[in-house]
Amino acid sequence: MTPETSGLPAEGGEGALVLFSGGQDSTTCLAWALTRYARVETVGFEYGQRHAVELACREPVRQALGGFGNWGERLGPDHLVGMAESLSAIGATALTREMEIATTAQGLPNTFVPGRNLLFLTYAAAIAGRRGLRRIVGGMCETDYSGYPDCRDDTIKAMQVALNLGMAQRFLLETPLMWLDKAATWALAHRLGGDRLVELIRTETHTCYRGERAALHDWGYGCGRCPACELRQAGWARWRANPAAAAGVYDR
Numbered sequence: 001m002t003p004e005t006s007g008l009p010a011e012g013g014e015g016a017l018v019l020f021s022g023g024q025d026s027t028t029c030l031a032w033a034l035t036r037y038a039r040v041e042t043v044g045f046e047y048g049q050r051h052a053v054e055l056a057c058r059e060p061v062r063q064a065l066g067g068f069g070n071w072g073e074r075l076g077p078d079h080l081v082g083m084a085e086s087l088s089a090i091g092a093t094a095l096t097r098e099m100e101i102a103t104t105a106q107g108l109p110n111t112f113v114p115g116r117n118l119l120f121l122t123y124a125a126a127i128a129g130r131r132g133l134r135r136i137v138g139g140m141c142e143t144d145y146s147g148y149p150d151c152r153d154d155t156i157k158a159m160q161v162a163l164n165l166g167m168a169q170r171f172l173l174e175t176p177l178m179w180l181d182k183a184a185t186w187a188l189a190h191r192l193g194g195d196r197l198v199e200l201i202r203t204e205t206h207t208c209y210r211g212e213r214a215a216l217h218d219w220g221y222g223c224g225r226c227p228a229c230e231l232r233q234a235g236w237a238r239w240r241a242n243p244a245a246a247a248g249v250y251d252r
């Protein structure tokens, strides 16, 4: 079946697959893609109980984004890949003594699997290839997450080459947040969807490693103490204090 007869965009068409977790960053990436591409699909990865809250945010956020302008017409199906069993098995064997020390020092979750984004991008490319989507959009960011080597720009560029060689495709891996800090990510959301999108991200998305959603802070839900909450909180404060400066980071 050719792309034309399947109803999918032909190769080179403006279709995108967004790695969408239900958090602040990937929601901003999804909005970014919806402003640019005629057909946008999402993929999520289930990788353990710790992220159950974040996953539960995905469908409500998708529904809400569909209410913005023409985004509803552009937003296609969601794909959920269950990886909890396989990743927890890898995580358990990876938790050597050295790994535990690195985990504590970098503030990464205990279930962190080295190179996890490489696995996600490989799965995403397989889905994008099957769906005829050329662009793969992810919220990887080098500015605030230097502890994750698989978030680095060089890693993503190398991955794009590897996926295109290995799958005989011309995928484009796009990371709109790569050089933004958290304040600039809020500014980008505001530019894409105004106060309404900022409020949606503030109240409907989830970032907290501990999965806490008991209290709504001015920056959103979360424990307020884990590294993800601290970044989100600090970014919100910097953006609110000086929106123009934060947007300036985005303009650079």
Ligand code: ZN
Binding pocket: 207, 208, 209, 210, 211, 212, 222, 223, 224, 225, 226, 227, 228, 229, 230
């Ligand atoms: Zn937290």
